[in-house]
Amino acid sequence: MFSGLFNRKKKEQDIYGHMPAPVGANWAFLGADMHSHFIPGIDDGAKTIEDSLGMIRAMIGMGYKSIITTPHVMIDYYPNTVETITAGLQKVQQALKENNIDIPIKAAAEYYIDESFMTLVDKKELLTIRDNEVLVEFSMLYEPPMLSEVIFRMQSAGYKPIIAHPERYLFFHGNLRKFRELKDNGCLMQMNLLSVAGYYGKNIKVVADELMSKGIYDYCGSDMHHEKHAAALKALAASKEYNAIIGYPFLNSRLCS
Numbered sequence: 098m099f100s101g102l103f104n105r106k107k108k109e110q111d112i113y114g115h116m117p118a119p120v121g122a123n124w125a126f127l128g129a130d131m132h133s134h135f136i137p138g139i140d141d142g143a144k145t146i147e148d149s150l151g152m153i154r155a156m157i158g159m160g161y162k163s164i165i166t167t168p169h170v171m172i173d174y175y176p177n178t179v180e181t182i183t184a185g186l187q188k189v190q191q192a193l194k195e196n197n198i199d200i201p202i203k204a205a206a207e208y209y210i211d212e213s214f215m216t217l218v219d220k221k222e223l224l225t226i227r228d229n230e231v232l233v234e235f236s237m238l239y240e241p242p243m244l245s246e247v248i249f250r251m252q253s254a255g256y257k258p259i260i261a262h263p264e265r266y267l268f269f270h271g272n273l274r275k276f277r278e279l280k281d282n283g284c285l286m287q288m289n290l291l292s293v294a295g296y297y298g299k300n301i302k303v304v305a306d307e308l309m310s311k312g313i314y315d316y317c318g319s320d321m322h323h324e325k326h327a328a329a330l331k332a333l334a335a336s337k338e339y340n341a342i343i344g345y346p347f348l349n350s351r352l353c354s
């Protein structure tokens with residue numbers, strides 16, 4: 098008599114053993130996630146297609162309705178192109194179909210600001226999150242030379258930068274005015290949800306909390322690379338920090354496809 102119930106419960110669990118998050122305590126209110134590393138074998142995220150499926154199942158279990166995945170493009174380590182990213186996305190979409198996993202997924206990129214990035218800007222060959230919005234990152238330790246010129250060059254080419262996880266750039270920590278300047282210069286700002294969980298350290302959490310309280314952020318993202326990030330994100334949804342996040346007017350839902 099209990100075997101049917103047992104089987105149904107087992108079926109509801111994803112490969113990491115997660116149960117779907119209860120309604121009201123998950124990330125459904127965001128609608129879309131716009132920063133993750135789900136394409137296998139092309140950056141430091143999913144290594145195999147099984148990794149990809151496991152993380153995407155976890156996202157569905159946490160209430161997400163739509164995914165824009167963003168492989169690194171960094172000439173020295175992950176020299177991805179529109180072709181490698183598009184081919185990888187098709188592989189993921191095919192695997193989702195074969196496994197009856199139903200969630201819309203698109204791909205853009207997380208561009209590291211380097212010389213080859215500037216070439217792509219000038220050629221107008223960037224993958225966008227939405228319209229002309231492009232996710233960019235830079236060194237955690239050193240401010241990129243001529244950052245304001247880079248932003249100006251992107252804008253002149255018709256792009257709008259989204260600065261990935263600004264709270265993680267340590268050289269800005271002593272100078273919070275920098276974040277406001279970037280925003281005033283037309284950049285959008287994307288918070289990593291796990292920053293608020295303290296996943297990257299206390300200082301980063303303090304800065305993320307501060308930037309949220311000042312209304313600096315536009316989007317938030319999971320920046321999910323592996324199963325530990327999925328577990329931490331699930332734990333965050335059940336923590337006291339969740340209320341501050343759910344009360345913030347993130348724009349993610351406008352990215353739903």
Ligand SMILES: [Fe+2]
Pocket residue numbers: 132133134207320
């Ligand atoms: Fe990332």
